[in-house]
Amino acid sequence: MRNTSSRRGAPPSPIRAHGPYTAPVTDISAPSGTGAADDESPDVPHAAPPSAAGPAAGTRQWLGVIEEYRDRLPVGDSTPVVTLREGGTPLVHSTRLSERTGCEVWLKLEGSNPTGSFKDRGMTVAISKALETRAEAVLCASTGNTSASAAAYAAKAGLTCGVVVPRGKIALGKLAQALVHGATVLQIDGSFDAALEVCQELARRYRVELVNSTNPHRIEGQKTGAFEVVDFLGRAPDVHVMPVGNAGNITAWWQGYREEAEVGRVDGLPVLRGYQAAGASPIVRGERVMEPTTIATAIRIGNPASWSRAVAAADESQGSIRSVTDRAILQAYRLLAGEGVFAEMASAASVAGLLDLADRAELSAGGTVVCVLTGNGLKDPDWAIAGAAPPRMLPPSVDAAAAHLGLERTAFDQ
Ligand SMILES: Cc1ncc(COP(=O)(O)O)c(C=O)c1O
Numbered sequence: 001m002r003n004t005s006s007r008r009g010a011p012p013s014p015i016r017a018h019g020p021y022t023a024p025v026t027d028i029s030a031p032s033g034t035g036a037a038d039d040e041s042p043d044v045p046h047a048a049p050p051s052a053a054g055p056a057a058g059t060r061q062w063l064g065v066i067e068e069y070r071d072r073l074p075v076g077d078s079t080p081v082v083t084l085r086e087g088g089t090p091l092v093h094s095t096r097l098s099e100r101t102g103c104e105v106w107l108k109l110e111g112s113n114p115t116g117s118f119k120d121r122g123m124t125v126a127i128s129k130a131l132e133t134r135a136e137a138v139l140c141a142s143t144g145n146t147s148a149s150a151a152a153y154a155a156k157a158g159l160t161c162g163v164v165v166p167r168g169k170i171a172l173g174k175l176a177q178a179l180v181h182g183a184t185v186l187q188i189d190g191s192f193d194a195a196l197e198v199c200q201e202l203a204r205r206y207r208v209e210l211v212n213s214t215n216p217h218r219i220e221g222q223k224t225g226a227f228e229v230v231d232f233l234g235r236a237p238d239v240h241v242m243p244v245g246n247a248g249n250i251t252a253w254w255q256g257y258r259e260e261a262e263v264g265r266v267d268g269l270p271v272l273r274g275y276q277a278a279g280a281s282p283i284v285r286g287e288r289v290m291e292p293t294t295i296a297t298a299i300r301i302g303n304p305a306s307w308s309r310a311v312a313a314a315d316e317s318q319g320s321i322r323s324v325t326d327r328a329i330l331q332a333y334r335l336l337a338g339e340g341v342f343a344e345m346a347s348a349a350s351v352a353g354l355l356d357l358a359d360r361a362e363l364s365a366g367g368t369v370v371c372v373l374t375g376n377g378l379k380d381p382d383w384a385i386a387g388a389a390p391p392r393m394l395p396p397s398v399d400a401a402a403a404h405l406g407l408e409r410t411a412f413d414q
C-alpha cells in the first residue's frame with residue numbers, strides 16, 4: 001500500500017500519496033490517462049481488499065486504517081481485517097483561530113470517524129488482532145467513546161462485547177451507541193478509574209480481551225492520525241495540541257510522528273501540547289485525583305493509564321501537559337461551533353489550550369498548528385441545546401416566518 005521507503009531522503013510532498021479521503025472519488029467517467037483517478041501516485045491501490053466487494057473499477061475509496069497503512073501496523077496476511085473504514089478524517093483550516101493566534105491553525109476532525117471519535121483508529125487494530133488470536137469476547141472501561149467504538153467493531157467482528165461505565169457520567173449518545181450495537185453495559189458506582197481497574201482484573205482472570213488503550217494495538221492504530229497529518233501537510237506541524245484523558249492518544253500521536261521521522265518523511269517533530277480539564281488534571285497536579293470533575297465527561301479521568309508515557313512524549317517534544325478550566329473549554333466549544341465545527345466538549349479542550357498558548361504569547365507567528373478534535377458533538381447535544389434559544393413556535397405563515405427571519409427588507413419586488 002503505502003510505499004514509504006520510496007520517499008526516504010526525498011523532501012516530503014505536500015501532495016499526499018493517498019488520503020485523507022472522506023468520500024469515494026465518484027468521477028468514474030474521466031477518460032483513462034487524464035482523469036482524477038489517474039492523477040494519483042502509482043502506489044495508490046485501485047483494487048478492493050480481497051475480503052470485500054470492491055468499488056467500481058477506477059474509483060478510489062478510503063479503505064480504513066489497516067489497509068491504508070498495513071506496512072506500518074502489526075498485522076499480517078492472516079490477520080482478519082475488521083474495519084468500518086475509519087481514518088481519512090478531514091483536516092480543516094480554521095480562519096478564525098488562525099487570525100486570532102497569528103498561526104496557520106488546522107483542525108483534525110476525528111469526530112468524522114465511523115463511531116464519531118478517534119477510538120476507531122485503534123479499535124480496528126485491537127479487534128482485528130482479538131479475532132486473529134481467537135478471542136470470543138472483548139471488554140472495556142469507558143467514559144463513553146471507547147465503549148461506542150468497541151461495541152461497533154465487536155458487532156462487525158461477531159464478538160461479544162462487555163462495557164463498564166461510571167454511573168451517570170456518560171453522554172447519552174455514547175450509551176445509545178454501545179447499546180444499539182449489542183454490548184452488555186454495566187454501570188458501576190465509581191469513577192472511570194475504578195471501572196478500568198475492574199476490567200483489568202477481569203482480563204487477568206478470564207479469557208477476555210481488554211480493548212482499552214492499555215492494549216498496545218490501540219496505540220498502533222491511533223498513531224495513524226499523525227501519518228494522515230503528514231500526508232496532508234507534507235510535513236509535521238510546528239505545534240500539535242490535543243486533549244488528554246487516559247493519555248493513550250497523546251502517546252499514540254507522538255509515536256506516529258516519531259515513526260514518520262524515522263522513515264524520513266519529516267525532518268522535524270512538533271511540540272506537543274496536551275490539555276487536561278482543571279478538575280480532572282492528575283498529570284498537572286502530579287497526583288491521582290480521586291473524584292475528578294469536569295463538563296468534558298470524556299476526559300473525566302483521575303489516574304490515566306498511560307500517564308508516564310504521556311509525560312515522556314510531552315517532554316521529548318519540548319512540550320507540556322497543562323490544564324484548562326471548564327469555562328475556557330465551553331468558550332472554545334462555542335467558538336468552534338460558530339465556525340461550523342460541532343466537536344464534543346472534551347475535544348474543545350485542545351482549542352482552549354491553543355487560545356491559552358496564544359494569550360501567553362507562547363506561539364511563534366506563522367507557525368503551523370494542528371488541533372485534534374477528538375469526538376463528534378452530536379454524541380452529547382445537551383450543552384448545545386442548553387446554550388441556545390429554543391426554536392420559536394409560529395403559525396404556518398410565510399409572513400410570520402419572514403418577519404422572524406428578518407427577511408422583509410430583502411423581498412423581491414412583486
Ligand atoms: C472525545 C475524547 N477526547 C479526548 C479523550 C482523551 O483521550 P485519551 O484518553 O487517549 O487521553 C477521550 C478519551 O479519553 C475522548 O473520548
Ligand SMILES: N[C@@H](CCOP(=O)(O)O)C(=O)O
Binds near residue numbers: 143211246299
Ligand atoms: N475517554 C475514554 C476513556 C478510556 O480511554 P481508552 O482510550 O483508554 O480506551 C473513553 O471513551 O472511554
